[in-house]
């Protein structure tokens with residue numbers, strides 16, 4: 001790899017790396033070994049202030065450029081990201097622990113897709129003409145919001161930076177992005193590449209830190225929009241803080257999504273869906289289908305096939321491309337998962353496979369499957385955010401739909417069945433923002449992504465993201481005389 005794991009400085013502000021050693025030290029840990037691979041500093045007030053003032057100074061001129069010019073820069077950044085995919089993937093693997101086999105196809109590539117997609121859309125962001133009779137008319141203008149703050153979770157640092165940055169910039173906004181303190185490295189490269197592609201300084205700034213840095217950014221009166229990817233408890237706090245300033249928000253939060261498998265489903269395909277929806281990225285995916293409802297008649301066949309297929313999970317050096325199952329991101333996260341595994345056993349769920357932490361450095365735990373899980377168990381109600389699948393039985397369609405929806409979350413839901421009429425009936429009934437039929441966890445940039453209920457507000461990706469990074473100004477134009485009552 002050509003990148004040093006230790007970046008030149010902690011933050012990327014106003015088109016360059018910036019350091020302030022007065023900030024608390026952030027140790028970056030490689031999850032596969034537990035080794036410290038870089039040391040950064042949390043952003044101080046001075047760094048945050050420079051991020052805000054440089055963003056404000058650059059934003060108006062950026063918004064005044066044509067969409068074609070803005071889009072060209074974003075698409076150039078997409079090309080650079082693709083050219084450097086291998087190096088960026090190696091860095092992402094060090095940041096998150098996710099195996100290179102995954103990062104090569106799901107991180108910088110997904111970020112590049114967002115830059116290319118929104119770069120392509122930038123030139124066609126227009127208002128409309130509304131005729132009002134007698135020659136009078138109105139028109140709408142689509143305007144940038146101004147300064148947007150993006151706050152990321154640790155599971156997809158490159159992708160989250162791009163999913164937020166690309167639509168924000170396409171619409172003419174500036175963005176300050178705060179990665180999770182656990183995975184601070186990758187977003188710096190996104191900023192560097194955007195500037196290399198021609199993005200004027202100040203428009204995409206990266207500042208490091210915990211909620212102590214995110215908090216002041218959210219409440220700063222100069223910030224117009226906040227987009228958070230994180231947990232429901234953080235979302236509640238950030239949403240409330242943003243509401244004080246009547247700011248626009250996008251909240252991409254957690255879930256406990258249902259995946260329903262009927263007895264007519266192709267068994268191997270359904271097992272693949274359940275594996276993708278529980279064990280990809282070691283289960284650290286917000287939309288995971290962690291409540292797997294399996295129709296009674298095929299339950300044991302499903303569990304037998306699943307157990308067999310899980311033997312194909314290969315742990316080891318994440319940089320070895322044949323490894324397909326990595327460590328968890330941190331000691332904190334693996335200990336949360338271990339507590340849930342113990343809780344599941346205590347509650348009487350049947351541990352079918354896995355459940356053990358590996359006796360080695362780093363944060364390794366086996367892919368874990370519980371069967372005979374019931375709706376009221378803690379492991380069936382709370383988001384675990386790790387490689388723990390809960391299998392529940394069901395008898396019929398009406399019953400499983402009601403149980404699938406019996407949760408505060410509403411991020412995603414999936415169904416496997418050969419009966420497409422039933423599949424469409426099920427998705428019409430699911431209380432979830434993102435649904436899958438005979439598939440699970442696809443997230444192409446062309447399709448809106450987001451949750452309902454406690455899982456969030458707004459949508460990322462697709463044309464719908466534009467509405468969350470711009471607002472309409474309506475302009476009335478009278479060509480005849482303006483009259484009044486007196």
Ligand code: NDP
Nearest residue numbers: 152153154180181210211214215230231234252253254286
């Ligand atoms: P957290 O909610 O703990 O943190 C999310 C981000 O918010 C982090 O950058 C965090 O900083 C920051 N933060 C924490 N407190 C505040 C605050 N008061 N003000 C401003 N910012 C704050 O989530 P995790 O990082 O643990 O990520 C896991 C969660 O994210 C899961 O619940 C998962 O479901 C959800 N998620 C949702 C996705 C979606 O698209 N719907 C996608 C991916 C994950 P720091 O952690 O550095 O202190």
